[in-house]
Amino acid sequence: MSPASLDKPLTLALSKGRIFDETMPLLAAAGIQVTENPETSRKLIIPTSSDNLQLIIVRASDVPTYVQYGAADFGIAGKDVLHEHVAEHPGGLYQPVDLNIARCRLCVAVRRGFDYEAAVYKGARLRVATKYVQAAREHFAAKGVYVDLIKLYGSMELAPLVGLADAIVDLVSTGGTLKANNLVAVEEVAQISSRLIVNQASLKTRSAELQPLIDAFSHASASLA
Numbered sequence: 099m100s101p102a103s104l105d106k107p108l109t110l111a112l113s114k115g116r117i118f119d120e121t122m123p124l125l126a127a128a129g130i131q132v133t134e135n136p137e138t139s140r141k142l143i144i145p146t147s148s149d150n151l152q153l154i155i156v157r158a159s160d161v162p163t164y165v166q167y168g169a170a171d172f173g174i175a176g177k178d179v180l181h182e183h184v185a186e187h188p189g190g191l192y193q194p195v196d197l198n199i200a201r202c203r204l205c206v207a208v209r210r211g212f213d214y215e216a217a218v219y220k221g222a223r224l225r226v227a228t229k230y231v232q233a234a235r236e237h238f239a240a241k242g243v244y245v246d247l248i249k250l251y252g253s254m255e256l257a258p259l260v261g262l263a264d265a266i267v268d269l270v271s272t273g274g275t276l277k278a279n280n281l282v283a284v285e286e287v288a289q290i291s292s293r294l295i296v297n298q299a300s301l302k303t304r305s306a307e308l309q310p311l312i313d314a315f316s317h318a319s320a321s322l323a
């Protein structure tokens with residue numbers, strides 16, 4: 099898995115939205131400004147104030163793929179995304195820093211009124227809808243609960259409301275989405291934040307350029323935490 103070619107600027111893969119927004123202060127701490135806004139611009143390759151750094155804007159769950167194959171030298175991805183990715187595609191990614199950004203919790207949630215404890219206690223087979231199949235499988239296996247996992251790609255909150263599943267495993271930050279849909283979190287699966295990930299070949303061949311950025315991000319995230 100080769101790094102981006104040497105005559106190109108370093109490439110940082112980000113998703114738009116919360117990860118992009120929370121990465122801007124980290125870049126600023128490294129003395130780098132970004133003028134283009136991916137929410138309004140249609141550009142997928144975004145220059146920065148540094149000639150040696152460009153951003154690419156990809157789906158959150160695609161960030162590890164771009165970095166693993168060396169199309170991006172480094173990237174920022176949630177532990178939720180990384181856990182699923184690494185389970186299927188081990189190797190090739192170095193994860194040097196927990197940036198402590200885009201924090202949330204991966205939770206089991208059910209319809210208000212659904213007696214989760216009783217269902218688990220009785221040994222009922224639960225239908226669980228989630229995008230996080232790997233994390234969900236490990237969580238319920240550790241509890242000794244039998245589950246049928248239903249893979250969804252979005253709007254997990256709908257599944258218990260229309261009888262697709264008894265429970266969901268999804269990310270919760272304010273809890274507003276669960277509340278608005280008459281769902282309650284009944285268990286925490288994991289605490290989530292985003293990590294810096296680096297292509298292993300890039301780290302070797304371009305470490306003189308990468309390491310100062312890794313250090314700046316690391317210091318900035320520690321001081322912003």
Ligand code: PRT
Pocket residue numbers: 113114115116117157158159175176177178179200201202252268269270271272273274275276290291292
């Ligand atoms: O949106 P898209 O389908 O393109 O991809 P994505 O949802 O994976 O991307 P994005 O940008 O929404 O999330 C990127 C990363 O941010 C995730 O991988 C997490 O690591 C992190 N993060 C932090 C969150 C949240 N907080 C979060 N609240 N990701 C998603 N949510 C969603 C959650 O899935 C639920 O639908 O927000 C809703 C709940 O939010 P509250 O505030 O109502 O509880």
Ligand code: MG
Pocket residue numbers: none
């Ligand atoms: Mg989203």
